[in-house]
Each structure stands twice: as structure tokens, then as C-alpha cells.
Amino acid sequence: MTGLDTLRPRLPSPLQELSDPRFARHGLRLLLKRDDLIHPELVGNKWRKLAPNLTAAAGRTVVTFGGAYSNHLRATAAAGRLLGLPTVGVVRGEELAGRPLNPSLARCAADGMRLHFVDRSTYRRKGGPDTLARVLRAADAEDAYVVPEGGSNVLAVRGCRALGEELAGRADVVAIACGTGGTLAGLAAGLAPDQRALGIPVLKGGFLTAGTGALQREAFGGPRGDWRLDDRFHFGGYARVPPELDAFAEDFENRHGVPVERLYVAKLLYGLVALAEEGAFPRGATLAAVVTGRPFP
Numbered sequence: 001m002t003g004l005d006t007l008r009p010r011l012p013s014p015l016q017e018l019s020d021p022r023f024a025r026h027g028l029r030l031l032l033k034r035d036d037l038i039h040p041e042l043v044g045n046k047w048r049k050l051a052p053n054l055t056a057a058a059g060r061t062v063v064t065f066g067g068a069y070s071n072h073l074r075a076t077a078a079a080g081r082l083l084g085l086p087t088v089g090v091v092r093g094e095e096l097a098g099r100p101l102n103p104s105l106a107r108c109a110a111d112g113m114r115l116h117f118v119d120r121s122t123y124r125r126k127g128g129p130d131t132l133a134r135v136l137r138a139a140d141a142e143d144a145y146v147v148p149e150g151g152s153n154v155l156a157v158r159g160c161r162a163l164g165e166e167l168a169g170r171a172d173v174v175a176i177a178c179g180t181g182g183t184l185a186g187l188a189a190g191l192a193p194d195q196r197a198l199g200i201p202v203l204k205g206g207f208l209t210a211g212t213g214a215l216q217r218e219a220f221g222g223p224r225g226d227w228r229l230d231d232r233f234h235f236g237g238y239a240r241v242p243p244e245l246d247a248f249a250e251d252f253e254n255r256h257g258v259p260v261e262r263l264y265v266a267k268l269l270y271g272l273v274a275l276a277e278e279g280a281f282p283r284g285a286t287l288a289a290v291v292t293g294r295p296f297p
Contacts, residue, residue: 003054004083009038010037011162013034013166014037015031015167016034018030020255023272023287026277026279026281026283027283028281028283028284028285031170031289032289032291033163033166033289033291035290035292036291044290044291048156048160049151049182050076050151051159052156058145060145061086061087061141062086062087062147063144064090065092065147065148065149066089066090066091066150067238069104070091070104071263071296072150072151075151076147076151077107080111081112087111087113088113088114089105089114090118090126091115091116093118093119093120094118094119104296116138122134122135127148132146150179151180153182156182156183156186157182157189157216158186162190163183163187163290164187164188165190165191167187167195167288168191168195172286172287173281173285174287174290175197175199175290176198176199177290178202179201179202179264180208180211181211183290184212184229188216188225191226193226198227198228200230200233200267200272201229201233201234202238203234203237203238204231208231233268233270235267239263241266245266246266248266248273249270252269261291264292265292272287
């Protein structure tokens with residue numbers, strides 16, 4: 001990919017088999033699709049979603065959106081620094097503008113991202129053309145290339161199809177934690193017909209089925225692949241990491257020596273263990289869990 005080749009992504013990402021009695025006793029194999037090893041700063045599905053958008057930006061300023069702890073904002077800021085692209089992050093929460101930056105936003109700023117804070121009502125309406133135009137004007141970025149929150153647009157979904165293609169024939173079920181549904185939409189499209197994709201939403205609300213379907217229609221003209229969502233493992237919503245989940249993640253790290261990102265990957269792995277205990281997968285099945293991120297900082 002022109003311009004991005006210099007970043008040397010590790011593709012296809014490694015596939016690692018784990019020995020875990022919580023799966024083995026149900027006759028299941030567990031593989032980790034280590035997308036967290038694609039690039040040290042553009043980690044996991046952020047690479048797959050951002051790469052085609054950065055190419056399309058063609059050197060223009062990139063504007064994108066996120067909350068105060070957004071992995072997507074950090075990845076976009078890092079890409080801007082590495083590629084010499086100006087970036088603007090529109091951050092949810094006008095009240096944050098007068099406060100010291102948290103570590104996540106401080107990293108964005110250190111990487112050269114210009115932060116523009118908006119009130120939550122405006123942020124909710126950012127998808128509307130008039131609101132978006134006002135936000136871009138206020139951010140002095142009217143001619144910028146716009147990437148949506150979470151990076152999920154048509155180019156990103158098509159970019160994530162390669163993830164499914166890399167896993168074709170390697171697992172019966174491929175599971176991934178979901179924020180906006182873009183990675184799931186592309187992943188499912190790339191899998192073989194006898195494979196299915198399972199999404200574990202990390203936000204509550206039950207809105208991702210419609211959102212993922214809409215993204216597939218935009219990207220591919222209609223539904224693609226066999227996929228479903230299980231909404232039971234969000235632990236109260238985005239960025240909610242109660243002690244039970246943190247303890248689970250720490251135990252997984254100790255068992256396998258794999259760093260577990262808490263906001264997405266921990267919920268995915270917890271959900272898979274719970275589903276295995278419920279007998280949700282047939283004996284002899286191979287499960288692949290996509291590791292989309294690493295702990296921060």
C-alpha cells in the first residue's frame with residue numbers, strides 16, 4: 001500500500017494456539033489471532049481500518065472522533081506522526097477542555113493531534129451533514145478527510161475483509177470484540193462459507209446488529225457471511241472494567257503470557273470461556289479469538 005509500506009506491518013498476523021483446560025475439557029481448541037502484533041503503534045484492527053482511509057486521505061488533514069479513552073484516536077494520532085499527516089481529534093465532552101489531559105489524550109497530543117472538544121449533544125448529532133459541517137468549521141478543518149468514530153466506514157469494512165481471508169479454513173468460529181461493528185462486518189465477509197463469526201459487543205444497548213448489517217450493505221451491497229452477536233458480556237458498558245473482569249484478565253495473562261487489553265479483549269475472552277462452559281460450541285470445534293489491542297499505557 002503506497003505510503004504505508006514504510007511502516008512495515010506484520011501481515012498476515014500470527015496465529016497462536018493456547019492450551020487452556022477451560023476449553024480443552026469441552027473438546028475445544030483455542031487459537032489467538034494476534035492482530036496486536038501487526039504494528040507496535042497501529043495495533044490490531046486499527047491498522048486494518050485506518051490503512052485504506054489513510055491512503056484515501058492522500059496527504060490531507062485527517063479528522064476523526066472519539067471519547068476521552070479512545071483507542072481509535074490514539075491510533076490515528078500515531079499514524080499522523082509516523083506518516084507526517086496533520087490530525088484533528090474531535091473529543092466527546094466539552095467539559096474536558098479545561099481539565100488536564102488524561103494519559104490517552106495526552107498521548108494523542110504528544111503525537112501531534114490537535115484536540116477539539118465538543119458538547120455531548122453535538123457529538124451525538126455529528127453524523128448529520130449540518131452538524132458535521134459546523135464541527136469542521138469550528139475545528140478549522142473544513143477541507144479535511146473525515147474518518148468516523150471507531151474508524152468504521154466502507155473503506156474500513158472492506159479492509160477488514162482481509163482478516164477473514166487470513167483465517168479461512170483455520171477455525172470453525174472466529175470471535176471478536178465489537179465497538180462499532182466495522183471489523184465484524186468485514187471479517188464475516190472474508191471467512192469461508194462453513195465458518196461463522198461471533199461478535200462480543202463491549203457497549204450496552206443492543207444496537208450493533210442493525211449497525212453491522214448497515215455497514216455490510218454499504219460495503220458489499222448486502223449481507224455477507226454467517227455472523228451473530230452475543231450482548232451479555234459488556235460488563236455495564238464501554239470502559240467498564242469491574243474487579244471480576246480485571247481478575248479474569250490478570251489470570252489469563254498469568255496462564256498464557258499474553259497481555260490482555262481490558263476494554264475489548266478481556267470481554268471477548270471472558271465471553272468465550274462462559275460460552276464454552278454453556279456448551280455453546282460442539283466438541284471438536286476450533287475457536288479463534290481476534291486480539292485487537294494491547295493494554296494502554
